[in-house]
Amino acid sequence: MDALTRYLDEHRDRFIEDLKAALRIPSVSAQPAHRDDVRRCAEHVAAHLRAIGMTRAEVVATAGHPVVYAEWLGAPGRPTAILYGHYDVQPPEPLELWTTPPFEPVVRDGKLFARGAVDNKGQLYMHIGAIEAHLKVNGALPVNLRVIVEGEEECGSDSLETFLRQRREQLSADVIVISDTGMLGPDQPSISYALRGILYTEIHVQGPAHDLHSGEFGGAVQNPGNALGVILAGLKDADGRVTVPGFYDRVRAIPPEEKALIKSLPFDEAGFIRATGAPVAWGERGYSTYERTTVRPTLDVNGLWGGYAGPGSKTVLPARASAKVSMRLVPDQDPAEIFPRFEAQVKKLAPPGVTVEVKNLHGALPFITEPDHPALQAARRALARAWTKPPALIREGGSIPVCATFQEVLGLPIILMGFGLHDDNVHAPNEKFNLTSFHGGTKSVAYLYEELGAGVKAVSHAR
Amino acid sequence: MDALTRYLDEHRDRFIEDLKAALRIPSVSAQPAHRDDVRRCAEHVAAHLRAIGMTRAEVVATAGHPVVYAEWLGAPGRPTAILYGHYDVQPPEPLELWTTPPFEPVVRDGKLFARGAVDNKGQLYMHIGAIEAHLKVNGALPVNLRVIVEGEEECGSDSLETFLRQRREQLSADVIVISDTGMLGPDQPSISYALRGILYTEIHVQGPAHDLHSGEFGGAVQNPGNALGVILAGLKDADGRVTVPGFYDRVRAIPPEEKALIKSLPFDEAGFIRATGAPVAWGERGYSTYERTTVRPTLDVNGLWGGYAGPGSKTVLPARASAKVSMRLVPDQDPAEIFPRFEAQVKKLAPPGVTVEVKNLHGALPFITEPDHPALQAARRALARAWTKPPALIREGGSIPVCATFQEVLGLPIILMGFGLHDDNVHAPNEKFNLTSFHGGTKSVAYLYEELGAGVKAVSHAR
Numbered sequence: 001m002d003a004l005t006r007y008l009d010e011h012r013d014r015f016i017e018d019l020k021a022a023l024r025i026p027s028v029s030a031q032p033a034h035r036d037d038v039r040r041c042a043e044h045v046a047a048h049l050r051a052i053g054m055t056r057a058e059v060v061a062t063a064g065h066p067v068v069y070a071e072w073l074g075a076p077g078r079p080t081a082i083l084y085g086h087y088d089v090q091p092p093e094p095l096e097l098w099t100t101p102p103f104e105p106v107v108r109d110g111k112l113f114a115r116g117a118v119d120n121k122g123q124l125y126m127h128i129g130a131i132e133a134h135l136k137v138n139g140a141l142p143v144n145l146r147v148i149v150e151g152e153e154e155c156g157s158d159s160l161e162t163f164l165r166q167r168r169e170q171l172s173a174d175v176i177v178i179s180d181t182g183m184l185g186p187d188q189p190s191i192s193y194a195l196r197g198i199l200y201t202e203i204h205v206q207g208p209a210h211d212l213h214s215g216e217f218g219g220a221v222q223n224p225g226n227a228l229g230v231i232l233a234g235l236k237d238a239d240g241r242v243t244v245p246g247f248y249d250r251v252r253a254i255p256p257e258e259k260a261l262i263k264s265l266p267f268d269e270a271g272f273i274r275a276t277g278a279p280v281a282w283g284e285r286g287y288s289t290y291e292r293t294t295v296r297p298t299l300d301v302n303g304l305w306g307g308y309a310g311p312g313s314k315t316v317l318p319a320r321a322s323a324k325v326s327m328r329l330v331p332d333q334d335p336a337e338i339f340p341r342f343e344a345q346v347k348k349l350a351p352p353g354v355t356v357e358v359k360n361l362h363g364a365l366p367f368i369t370e371p372d373h374p375a376l377q378a379a380r381r382a383l384a385r386a387w388t389k390p391p392a393l394i395r396e397g398g399s400i401p402v403c404a405t406f407q408e409v410l411g412l413p414i415i416l417m418g419f420g421l422h423d424d425n426v427h428a429p430n431e432k433f434n435l436t437s438f439h440g441g442t443k444s445v446a447y448l449y450e451e452l453g454a455g456v457k458a459v460s461h462a463r
Numbered sequence: 464m465d466a467l468t469r470y471l472d473e474h475r476d477r478f479i480e481d482l483k484a485a486l487r488i489p490s491v492s493a494q495p496a497h498r499d500d501v502r503r504c505a506e507h508v509a510a511h512l513r514a515i516g517m518t519r520a521e522v523v524a525t526a527g528h529p530v531v532y533a534e535w536l537g538a539p540g541r542p543t544a545i546l547y548g549h550y551d552v553q554p555p556e557p558l559e560l561w562t563t564p565p566f567e568p569v570v571r572d573g574k575l576f577a578r579g580a581v582d583n584k585g586q587l588y589m590h591i592g593a594i595e596a597h598l599k600v601n602g603a604l605p606v607n608l609r610v611i612v613e614g615e616e617e618c619g620s621d622s623l624e625t626f627l628r629q630r631r632e633q634l635s636a637d638v639i640v641i642s643d644t645g646m647l648g649p650d651q652p653s654i655s656y657a658l659r660g661i662l663y664t665e666i667h668v669q670g671p672a673h674d675l676h677s678g679e680f681g682g683a684v685q686n687p688g689n690a691l692g693v694i695l696a697g698l699k700d701a702d703g704r705v706t707v708p709g710f711y712d713r714v715r716a717i718p719p720e721e722k723a724l725i726k727s728l729p730f731d732e733a734g735f736i737r738a739t740g741a742p743v744a745w746g747e748r749g750y751s752t753y754e755r756t757t758v759r760p761t762l763d764v765n766g767l768w769g770g771y772a773g774p775g776s777k778t779v780l781p782a783r784a785s786a787k788v789s790m791r792l793v794p795d796q797d798p799a800e801i802f803p804r805f806e807a808q809v810k811k812l813a814p815p816g817v818t819v820e821v822k823n824l825h826g827a828l829p830f831i832t833e834p835d836h837p838a839l840q841a842a843r844r845a846l847a848r849a850w851t852k853p854p855a856l857i858r859e860g861g862s863i864p865v866c867a868t869f870q871e872v873l874g875l876p877i878i879l880m881g882f883g884l885h886d887d888n889v890h891a892p893n894e895k896f897n898l899t900s901f902h903g904g905t906k907s908v909a910y911l912y913e914e915l916g917a918g919v920k921a922v923s924h925a926r
Contacts, residue, residue, distance in 0.1 A: 030775030091777050097673065119676075155775050182679070196678060200776040209740020210560065211891035215659060215861025216645070218763045218791050219703075219755035221741035225764025225786065229695025236689060238814070240682075277672020277782075278684035282816030292682035300681045300780050301688025307766030308787060312493030312618050313663040313824045314554050315789060315861075316890050317763050319740075323688070324771060326778060328681050351701070353745030361776045398678025399778075427779050428674035 004450075007133045008443055015442065016112065016435070018048065019125040022087070023105040023114040029065055029088035030155045038151050041087045042066040045124075045149055052132040054147060062159030065151030072135075073144045079174040080144035081452050082412070084402060085124035086153035086180070089116035090427045097429035111432040118433035119426045123179040123418060124149060126438060130446035142453025146173060150402070153180075156200075156362030157401040164409045175375050175452060176406050179445060181396045181418030184267060186434060189383040189444065191376050192416035194294070194395040195403055197329035197366035199338050200302075202359040203231065203346055204322045211307070212317040221317070222353025225306050228321040231356070234349035235299055235325070240284040240292075242299045242327065244345045250332045254295055261371065262290060265392055275423040294395035299327045324361075328397065335363025364401030367414070375413035378455055382448035383417070386440060398426075417448060467913075470596045471906055478905065479575065479898070481511065482588040485550070486568040486577040492528055492551035493618045501614050504550045505529040508587075508612055515595040517610060525622030528614030535598075536607045542637040543607035544915050545875070547865060548587035549616030549643070552579035553890045560892035574895040581896035582889045586642040586881060587612060589901060593909035605916030609636060613865070616643075619663075619825030620864040627872045638838050638915060639869050642908060644859045644881030647730060649897060652846040652907065654839055655879035657757070657858040658866055660792035660829035662801050663765075665822040666694065666809055667785045674770070675780040684780070685816025688769050691784040694819070697812035698762055698788070703747040703755075705762045705790065707808045713795045717758055724834065725753060728855055738886040757858035762790045787824075791860065798826025827864030830877070838876040841918055845911035846880070849903060861889075880911060 001009075027041035028034040042059045049070040050057040057070035065088060073080070092102035092115045100106050105114035112122065127147075134141045150160040164171065181192040207224035208217070237243055254262070269289045273281045283292035292298065306321030308314035327342070329335060343358040350356045369376070371393045383391040396416065403414055419441035425431045464472075490504035491497040505522045512533040513520040520533035528551060536543070555565035555578045563569050568577035575585065590610075597604045613623040627634065644655040670687035671680070700706055717725070732752045736744045746755035755761065769784030771777035790805070792798060806821040813819045832839070834856045846854040859879065866877055882904035888894045 030777060031773060090779075091771065091773055091775075093771065093773065093777075094674075154777075198678070198778070200778070207741050210888065210893070211557075212739055213861060213890040214763045214765060214789060215661070215791055215859075216885065216889060217739055217756060218789075218860060219746045219759060219761035220736065220744060220752045221739050222743075222745040223763045225767050226695055226699060226762075228767070229692045229698075229764065232689055232692025233696035235692075273683065276675055276680055276684050278670050278816060279818060280816050281683060282685040282814075283682045289683045293680060296682060298682035299689075300677045300686045301692065301770065301784070302677060302777060302779050303770030303772045303781065304688050304691070304784060305768050305772040307764065308554065308556065309766045309768040309785075310494060310554055310556065312554075313787065313789070314493060314556075314617075314765060314890065315661070315663070316553075316765050318766065321764070321767060322772075324776065326677060326681075326776070328678055351745075353741060353743050355742060396678075397681060398676060422679065425673065426679060427676040427777065430673070 003137045004133055004446060005443065007137050008129065008446060012439055015125065015129040019122060020105040022121045022125065023116050024103055026103045027088045027151065028091050029152050030091055038065045038088060042068050042151055045087050046070065048128060049147060052128065053135040054131070060163060062163060064159040067151065067160060067163045068149040070147040071145065072141050074140055075144050078143055078453055080146065080172065082146045082148060082171065082173045082176045083127055084176060084178045085127065085149045086120045086151065087124065087149050088151040088154050090154050094429065099430055107435065110435050112435060113430060113432045115431055117431050118420045118424045119431065120153065120180050122433040122438055123441065126179060126441040127445050129442045130449065133446055134449060142450045146171060153401065157405070160402055161405050164405060168409060171410060173410065173412060176412050176414045177448065178400060178414060178416050179418045179441065180400050181416045182420035182422065184265065184392050184394060186421060186436065188266060188389060189387045189391040190394050191379050191383065191391050192394055192396040192418065193371045193376060194368040195366060196397055196399050197333060197335060197364045198326055198399040199329060199335035199342065199363045200326040200361040201342060202322065202324050202361055204320060204357040205231065205350065206320050206355045207353065208317065208319050210319050214315045214317040217317050222351060223317055224321040224354050225318055227351050227354045228304065228306065228323060230351050231346055231349045232301060232323060242297065244338065244342050246341050247338065250334070251297060252331050261393060265290065265394060272422050293397035295330060297328055297330050297333060299325065302326050328399065329366050331366045331368045334365060339363065364399050365404035367403035367407065369414060373413055375415050378451040379415045379417050379448055382451045383444055385447045386444040417444065466600045467596055467909060468906065470600050471592065471909060475902055478588065478592040482585060483568040485584045485588065486579050487566055489566045490551045490614065491554050492615050493554055501528045501551055505531050505614055508550050509533065511591060512610060515591065516598040517594065523626060525626060527622040530614065530623060530626045531612040533610040534608065535604050537603055538607050541606055541916055543609065543635060545609045545611060545634065545636045545639045546590055547639055547641045548590065548612045549583045549614065550587065550612050551614040551617050553617050557892060562893055570898070573898050575898060576893060576895045578894055580894050581883045581887045582894065583616065583643050585896040585901055586904065589642060589904040590908050592905045593912065596909055597912060605913045609634060616864065620868065623865055624868050627868060631872060634873060636873070636875060639875050639877045640911065641863060641877060641879050642881045642904065643863050644879045645883035645885065647728065647855050647857060649884060649899065651729060651852060652850045652854040653857050654842050654846070654854050655857055655859040655881065656834045656839060657831040658829060659860055659862050660796060660798060660827045661789055661862040662792060662798035662805065662826045663789040663824040664805060665785065665787050665824055667783060667820040668694065668813065668817050669783050670817045671780065671782050673782050677778045677780040680780055685814060686780055687784040687817050688781055690814050690817045691767065691769065691786060693814050694809055694812045695764060695786060705760065707801065707805050709804050710801065713797065714760060715794050724856060728753065728857065735885050756860035758793060760791055760793050760796060762788065765789050791862065792829050794829045794831045796829060798828065802826065827862050828867035830866035830870065832877060836876055838878050841914040842878045842880050842911055845914045846907055848910050849907040880907065
C-alpha cells in the first residue's frame with residue numbers, strides 16, 4: 001500500500017468528523033431566513049481549505065450568496081484542474097419526516113444522515129480529504145488546482161456565472177472536476193457524460209379577489225383550485241408526454257452506439273424503483289426507466305398550495321391556487337426557448353374565469369460530452385484503481401446548472417465523477433451518504449488528481 | 464314608538480359591546496388548539512343568557528364541543544319557539560389578509576369586523592338583545608323560548624344531533640327560529656325557504672414512499688401532484704357539471720311557480736359577482752348565477768397541498784399531494800348516497816402509479832320548506848314591520864347542517880330569517896357585519912317573537 005492510500009485509510013474517522021462540522025451549518029440557499037448560515041458555511045469551508053494548505057482561500061461576495069475560492073499552483077509545468085462543488089443545501093422540509101434532525105449529522109448502520117450528507121457537502125469533503133492527503137504525504141499536489149465552491153447551486157447558480165465571467169482570464173485551467181453525481185450501485189463506480197437541464201416555474205391562478213364562502217358563492221365563479229387541476233392535468237397526456245407545443249423539437253435522437261452502451265449498463269431497474277417506494281414504474285410510453293430519467297425530458301409538479309390545508313373542514317372557495325412545476329431538459333432543449341411556450345400553454349389550458357401568472361424561477365441548459373473523451377479516460381483509470389470493477393459510463397437525470405456555464409465561459413472538458421446512490425434521499429428527508437461510498441470516493445478522487453497530473457495535457461489538447 | 468322599539472334604540476351601542484366581548488374569544492371549532500377557547504365561549508354565552516333573565520342556562524358537555532342550553536317558559540298557554548344558533552367560528556386563516564386581527568373586533572365605516580361578526584355570533588347576539596328588551600320592558604317574552612347554541616356548526620354538528628335525540632322529549636316546541644342566513648341586499652329583508660346540503664371530503668394521493676429528487680427520478684414514477692391535477696380536472700366537465708355518475712339523479716326539477724318566484728327576485732347579479740372580485744361569472748351552463756348558487760349542486764376545491772410551497776425552488780418529486788373537496792347538494796341529494804359514488808369516481812380518475820384515499824369529513828342533507836308555509840308568514844309580518852320593504856323569499860346557497868336534523872328529530876317548521884350580506888366575507892378574511900343589518904335584525908327578531916306569540920299555534924297545526 002502506498003503512503004497516500006495509507007494516509008487516507010488512517011484518517012477516515014477524522015474526515016467524517018470534518019464533514020459533520022460542515023453539515024451542522026444549515027446553509028439553505030433558497031430560504032432568506034438562512035442567509036447568515038449560508039455565509040457562515042462559506043467561511044467555514046474557506047477556513048478549512050486554508051488549514052490544509054490551499055493558498056489564497058477567500059470568500060468572494062456576490063449579488064447573492066458568496067463563492068469560496070482557493071488555489072494551489074505549486075506545480076509549474078503540470079496541468080491545472082478546477083474542482084467545482086457547492087456548500088449550499090436544499091430546504092430540509094418536511095421536517096417531521098426526518099428520523100433525526102437534518103442539521104445534526106449522525107452515523108447509523110454505516111450511513112451518515114444529514115441534509116447535504118451527499119449533496120454536496122459529502123462529495124466536496126471527499127476532495128478536501130484527498131487534497132489534504134496529497135499535501136501531507138507529498139508536500140505537493142500532482143496537479144495545479146483551483147477550488148471553486150458556490151452557495152447557489154440549489155437555487156440557480158446565478159452569481160457563479162458572474163464570478164466566472166469576471167475572472168475568466170485568471171481561471172486558466174485544463175479540466176474541470178465535479179463530484180455531484182451518482183453511481184449505478186454501491187459497488188459500481190460510474191462516470192457521467194451527460195446531465196439534464198432544467199426549467200423551474202411557478203404558476204399562480206387567481207379567481208376571486210379574496211376567499212369566499214363556498215356555500216354562498218360555490219357554483220357562481222370559477223374556483224382557482226379546480227382551475228389549477230385542469231392546467232396541471234393538461235400539461236401531460238396519458239402517455240406521459242409533455243403537451244407544450246414544440247417541447248420535443250430539439251430533443252436529440254440517441255445514436256446507435258449510445259443505444260448499445262445503454263443496453264450494456266448494469267442498471268438495476270427493479271432496485272431503482274424499489275428505492276422510490278412507488279407502487280410501479282410509470283413514465284413516457286415507449287422508453288425504459290433509465291431512458292425516462294436520462295435521455296428523455298419530463299415535467300413534474302414540485303409543490304402545490306392554495307385554500308385551507310389545516311385540520312378539519314373549512315368551507316372556503318379560495319382566491320388563489322399555485323404550483324411549482326419544473327421540466328428536466330435534455331440536449332439540445334433550451335429553457336429560454338421553452339419558457340414562453342410553456343407559459344402560453346398554461347394560459348391556453350386555463351379555464352375561463354381565472355387569471356394566470358407564470359414565473360420563470362430559473363433555468364439551466366442540459367450538458368453532454370463524448371463518453372470516450374480523453375478527460376473521462378483519466379477518470380476511468382482512477383476509478384479502476386480504487387474499486388474492484390471498471391466504471392460504468394452513464395447519463396445523469398439531475399442538473400448541475402453550472403456545467404453548461406463552464407462549457408460556455410471557460411470552454412473546458414468536465415469530468416463528472418460522483419458517488420451518490422439512488423436511495424440516498426437527495427433533496428428529501430433522511431438524506432444519507434454511505435460511508436463506503438464516501439471513503440471509496442475519497443480514494444478515487446485522490447487517484448484522479450494523480451492521473452490528471454500525469455496525462456491531462458493530452459486531454460485538453462484532444463478537445 | 465312603542466317601549467320595546469325605544470329600548471332597542473337606546474341600547475344599540477351596548478349591544479355592540481356585548482357582541483364584541485363574544486367575538487374576542489377565538490372559538491375555532493375545527494382546530495384542536497382552540498378546544499379551551501371553544502369551551503370558554505360556551506360558558507361566556509351561557510352566563511350572558513343567565514344575566515338577561517333566561518333560566519336553566521347550562522353548558523352541556525358532549526363528545527365534542529359543548530352545547531349551550533337555556534329556556535324561559537313563563538308564558539303557559541302560549542306557543543314555544545326554539546332559537547338555534549352557534550358560537551363556534553371558522554378558522555381565521557390566512558391571517559395575513561386581515562386588515563385588523565380576526566379576534567380583535569373593531570368598527571370601521573359602520574361595519575363591525577371580526578371572525579364571527581356575522582357568522583354566527585353577530586346574528587345570535589341580535590336575538591340576545593331582543594330577548595333582553597322583551598324581558599326588561601315587559602318582564603316577559605311573548606313566547607315560551609328554548610335557546611340552543613352549539614359549538615360544532617362549522618365542523619359538522621355531530622354532537623348536536625346526539626343532544627337533540629337525547630332530549631327529544633324535553634324539547635317540546637312549535638317552531639324553530641334560526642338567523643344564520645342572508646338578505647338579498649342591505650335594504651332588502653329576506654326569508655330563506657331552502658338551504659343546500661354538503662358533502663365534505665379529503666383526497667390523498669400517494670406516489671413514492673418519500674419525497675424524491677426530481678432530477679434523479681423525474682420521469683420514472685407517477686408524480687402525485689400531477690396525478691391530483693388529473694383527478695381534480697376530471698371531477699367537473701367543461702360545462703361546469705360534476706362528472707360523478709348519478710350525481711344529478713335526485714336533483715329536483717324546479718316547479719313552474721318557483722321558477723316564477725325566482726324570476727321576480729330583486730337579485731343583483733352584477734353586484735353579487737362584483738362582491739367576489741372574480742373577473743366574470745362562471746358556472747354550470749344553462750343556469751343563472753342565482754340558480755347556480757341555490758337550486759343547483761356544485762363541487763369546489765377548498766384547499767390543496769403537497770410538496771414544497773416555500774420560497775424559491777426545491778427540486779422535489781413529492782411523495783403525497785392532497786386536496787379538500789366539497790360538494791353543495793340540493794333536494795333530494797343525500798351525502799351518504801353520494802360519497803361512495805364520489806370515492807369511486809376519484810379512484811377511477813386516478814392515473815396509474817399512485818394510490819388514492821378518499822375521506823368523508825362530514826355531510827349534511829339539504830333543507831327545503833314551502834315558501835308560503837304559515838311559519839314563514841309570521842316572519843314576513845315581522846320583517847314588514849321592521850323594514851321599509853316587504854321581504855323576499857329566497858333559497859340560500861350555504862348549509863346549516865342541523866336543519867335537516869331538526870326536521871327529522873323534532874319534526875318542527877323552521878324559520879330562516881337572517882341578515883348577512885354577500886360582501887360580509889363570511890368564512891374569509893375581514894369578515895364583517897353592517898351595523899344597520901345588526902340593528903335592523905335585532906328589531907326584526909324582537910317583532911318575530913311577538914308575531915309568533917300571537918299566531919304560532921296556527922303554524923304548528925298547519926304543518
